[in-house]
Amino acid sequence: MSSLTRSIEKYIHSLLEEEDSPAVSLRRKDLAEQFGCVPSQINYVLRSRFTPEKGFLVESQRGGHGFIRIARITFRRPQERIDHLEEIIGTVISSQEVKRLLTNLQERGILSDRERLLLEVALRFQDEVAETYFDLSPYKRDMLQADLLKRLLRSLALS
Template identity: 40%
Template sequence: MRNISDIIEQYLKGILHDSPEGMIEIQRNDLADQFSCVPSQINYVISTRFTLEKGYLVESKRGGGGYIRIQRIELPQYSALHTHLHQTIGERIDQNVAEGLIYQLEEARILSKREASIMRAAISRECLMIKLPYRDEIRARLMKAMLISLLGK
């Protein structure tokens, strides 16, 4: 059985997907009431599952008429994708940013679920048991090599 965070995430992704603008505005308290949870649960879902690394821009306005705006950031077209990935990865990349990028590519259906899983395993701290900053440098090289191989030059 899925937990409440998964259910809220899927709900938000669903309405975001159906939004013609690629953006939604939600009231945190209304959403908490809808899912019978505390408002901090909504904050947790948004702050952990709708990050910039995962392809989302989140903006919030506090106060009586406050809202949380979530906007999906689309990846560049294939012609610019290689340049975008090279710039994003750079000379070193930490595990959270790398996993966020893999997540974004999987969500955009550029990587299959299997390819994404293999990449996550290859770049994990458990696999790269090397001291920083070398671990992040090797992770960047691995990411570039895998993505060039999977996406073509």
């Protein structure tokens, strides 16, 4: 039913939550064996699910006693999280990327569902006006979108 990737993702999350540890270490080969898949599947899970924009850092080492270490990025001050977010957003962002980012923030409990709804409606309106009213190019619209998104998120002073 649920995909292999999602199962592995959930398993790693459960490891991280266990004892509230900020990081886990594991063997790629063992994990692959545990899930009955090829080792490179693990890389796919890490590449797609444990990215910096989702708040994770991954380190690894090859050879004997090799390992993969997955750590949650922690922020001491709210400002650090905002800086991190602004870096991820950049000066231009597509609607698709926005959706992914918002989904992620919501899943992490950083945004409530109503807040996310407001963000989506505001961004859609902005984009609609830019397109049909001002006839802006997609690129400029994505710039405006990035600006608005950054400003909205900053206003919440995410903690």
